[in-house]
Amino acid sequence: MRIGELAARAGTTTRTLRYYEARGLLPARRDGNGHRTYDESDLRLLRQIRTLQDFGFDLEETRPFVECLRAGHPEGDSCPAALVVYRRKLAELDALIGQLTAVRETVAGQLARAERARDDLAADALVPGGPEPACELGGLTR
Amino acid sequence: MRIGELAARAGTTTRTLRYYEARGLLPARRDGNGHRTYDESDLRLLRQIRTLQDFGFDLEETRPFVECLRAGHPEGDSCPAALVVYRRKLAELDALIGQLTAVRETVAGQLARAERARDDLAADALVPGGPEPACELGGLTR
DNA sequence: GTAGGGGTTGACGTGGGCGTCAAGGCAAGG
DNA sequence: CCTTGCCTTGACGCCCACGTCAACCCCTAC
Known part of the structure; x- marks a missing residue:
């Protein structure tokens, strides 16, 4: 899926996703046109980030959770x-x-x-x- | 008294006092050299501002208290x-x-x-x- | 052809309360 | 005379998580 769809599915904006990528938190693959491409696992990571953000966590504080998920653990707080x-x-x-x-x-x-x-x-x-x-x-x- | 003394007596900085003046919160008279001049009543106003700031009040929220004092009322919250x-x-x-x-x-x-x-x-x-x-x-x- | 709806990068704006630096003036003391 | 110390205005920096605008590209539909 592309950036607009992911943003919509997570209830956020494309600007936010680009910001996360710039911060190295949610890197994206690229398709032939240079467009960012995401999959379901990225949605999972994004939701983890958003949940913690809603709790008032700084963006940097969400990084361990994201990396934990990306490492294959069942939960971000594993x-x-x-x-x-x-x-x-x-x-x-x-x-x-x-x-x-x-x-x-x-x-x-x-x-x-x-x-x-x-x-x-x-x-x-x-x-x-x-x-x-x-x-x-x-x-x-x- | 001049700005440095007032700042010291209120436990704040000259920058802060100039900022308050720029916001119209704590205007100052000027002496012959163009230096800001304050008196004891200004210290009173400043202390009111600082107290509320310490409580987490926005600067704008302190304005009614300051104007109340300046109007001659005994307390800022009168x-x-x-x-x-x-x-x-x-x-x-x-x-x-x-x-x-x-x-x-x-x-x-x-x-x-x-x-x-x-x-x-x-x-x-x-x-x-x-x-x-x-x-x-x-x-x-x- | 062109309008529309995606996408891209880059860069500046926001809010609040100042901190910090630059460049200069003015008065007292050695 | 020169230094020191206080003052002046002006302007940019900061922090954080983006919003917003500009200028441009790409594909599709009409």
Whole structure:
């Protein structure tokens, strides 16, 4: 099959396939016209790449998986080098999720504080006689 | 104070300050020599920007906070526009953390599966007589 | 003949937030 | 006078995974 068909079958673009070839990740044979030619095994490799890309793997990180498949192993992650990438990615994900969660909590706290400040000001505006509602002296303003 | 001092006091670089000015975020007065001049309030604005940047806010997203401070409000998040950004960021963070967590679980599952497959093959290699260890027929191979 | 639908290479654009270099000015100190 | 140090503007580099455009070739159908 040619580049357009492979791209369509993998749900990607010809530009992407040419890019992968330029990076040495998915080389192609050529027919008499100089057109790139692919077979079903290339589709398999491409799908492996795309899956990992969707997971957020860098292109270079997919290389061990592709080479593993090309070496004849049943799965892209049948090789130690791929497992190393998996483990490193897991550590990266854990670190990132941890950071993002911490930021999320901080931002949530800031938002809550800012909303409280805003509501306090609004309450002050409604009750002109009492800018300091709590802790005046006693409790019986009325 | 001049640009170098402000950068140092905010823990950033002169390049960054010029970039902010080019983006209209932190304009500077000029002295007789054409040198940028800042005061303490600019440091305040800059610190607001840097804090939000550290949280992962886009530069444009810091603008409402900066304008809020410049308008004389006590905090950068004393204005509704800033609260909108907070809420949007929270939603983005939640979505992102959710996606990353899902990916993390998927990758962890793939890793576990791949390791099991590897261990099974290793076991097969150690026991040449039994490539199918479980569910042979009965249970008493010995 | 020509229009259309494939393909080819090469090269520049994108986004974000700067880093880095080039070429020059201006003031203080030895 | 010269160096040092700070400043100025302008412009290109970076990273990554492509998108997009240009100019051209090839085959088929009408």
